Amino acid sequence: MNLTEKLKILADAAKYDVSCSSSGSSRQGPKGTLGSAARAGICHSFTADGRCISLLKILMTNHCIYDCAYCLNRRSNDRPRAAFTVDELVTLTMNFYRRNYIEGLFLSSAIIGSADYTMELLVKVVETLRYQHKFHGYIHLKAIPGANPLLIQRAGQVADRLSVNMELPSEKSLALLAPEKKKQAILLPMQQIQQGITQQKQERALSRKTPAFVPAGQTTQMIVGASQENDLQILRLSAALYQKFSMKRVYFSAYVPINEDNRLPQIAQPPMLRENRLYQADWLMRFYGFDANELLEESNPNFDPDYDPKIIWAVRHPEQFPVEINTASYQQLIRVPGLGIRCAKRIVSARKTGRLDFSDLRRMHISLKRAQYFITCKGRYYQIQDPQPQMILRALKPKARSPYQQLTLFSDPAAETHSNVEVLEPTAFFPAKATASAPTDSTTDLLPVF
């Protein structure tokens, strides 16, 4: 099997790994060696699914001893299998890096032989790159659950980031879909990595020559939509992971139905909107000071497909609004829907030079589409005085896609009418009548609080 075929099989097998970030490390070698890491990370290309290529994301091998229901590489799947040798992978990484195709390597693997054997292979690749080739690019390595702690320690000394896959959001789902994987075996390396990082920090305070240990921290990922957990459970789990293991990121991956298995849900499309809402909430927790329990409640444990989590939080807490732009603290500003970190910083900076009004906000490129209902400038609302929650939700409801479509001059209107365009009832041409009651109904359904 030649290198191109191996690359084809093993890149294809790695594509469901979510993380591709290359941030958090500022590794730099002496002059005359190859590579450096950029603190903020660099994206080198974007594939047709809109995800970035930053690292060479690849599996060492897709031969696997496990049989997890959701996984493309499970042993019961009849798929072409391949494995890289250490040298092939090292050469490939160096060649790609020298041409600026990638920011570094993201090496993962299916479990071949045993966890220890697999981990040793991964560590060998990275050690060859670092010690023999003096490569200082970014390296993200998967820590294999169940591998010897000494191997994980060695991996931490050469990699920028380590990650252990959480796989699924609960022990129950893990037992159902990946019976060979145990929760304890997953949490153990996470704990070890975190302790290693803390210890390195303490030692570094004493001596600046202390060698790095996982400088870009550890991350994890879990599949969303393959099991029964609701959004609140997932969010609480990720909050706990941030707190207990000081994770840099928790990644969510919308379940893509690739295997036929009666333990898995039958869905046509991956739940991408749900994944998006979870990421929005994740950002709110990491950068905006929100708590998982603020964003969702037991009585309403899933995110709304129509509104982002911040809007829902804001309309549930009318007592916190409106926020006066000229006097509110930064913490209050970032909680306003439609204002982000950058906008809030711009406001805090600009108001030191004078009192701001709405035209000033406009000039600072701050969008008022959502923010207008939650802020005042010099004591005044933008347009509507004292907006009510229901009214806000109605105004911000995403517009339904138009049922009409543009025909081309040469298309066959008869054929298209029958195949694509549904024939509308005459009432549909008078939308005013039809929508008069609809939005109120739907909003009350969505938010029983009102």
Place this chain on the structure above:
Amino acid sequence: MNTYLYDGSFDGLLTAFFYAYRDADVYTITRWQNYQPDLLSHPHRISTQADKAERLYRSIQQKLSQNTLHNLYLLYLSELPDCDWLGLRYLRLCYAQGAGINRAKHHPVIRQVEDYRHKVTTELEHMKGFLRFQQVAPLTFYACFAPDHNQLPLLQPHLQRRFSDQNMIVHDEKRNCALVYDLQRSVLIPFTQADAAQLLQHQQDDTIDLFRQYFQSINIPERANPRLQAQYMPHRYRQYMQETQPVQN
């Protein structure tokens, strides 16, 4: 009304600022290569004077801030039609109000400076990722691109830090110049398409085929989202990124 013309160098621009600063009757400042005569203004061609440029440079550092100086440099590199004239207005504003005026993000001049700065730095971040090298000789690499703004001076520290053990030629096709690094130092030299053709005539770098295969394999077709792709990776950059062309079997 006076139009100040300078030679296109940053020192030249500072010299032009030096003379135009106190002139109440400035019409505009521009590079003499871009100058189009008009009926109303009177052109002054400013020759670069190192001492005047140095004086202004130090003054901005000491009386304003390093950040202001960097903003002016980015404005100069942006090469947008009115960037030099905006630079003068920005400089006047800063001297009148102090460097603290940079905080007033709603001020029309500051806002425009921020916008231009944003354009240049965003493109710089893009170019750090989207530049594609090909090997033309053992450990010697060539890349070409055509950025909207003049990125070579900004890219140089990054490239030299990262690829310090390989010879590089980074060719800006739009400005006909190239950054050349020979393991010791980097220099900017004039470089044309003809030079590039000569460089490339013997060599064929096949690594791109592997990357093209990788680019195709790593995509998840079920999640197709070409709009998002175009948003992150605008089409105008893609002609220099060969991986976006389909794999030939």
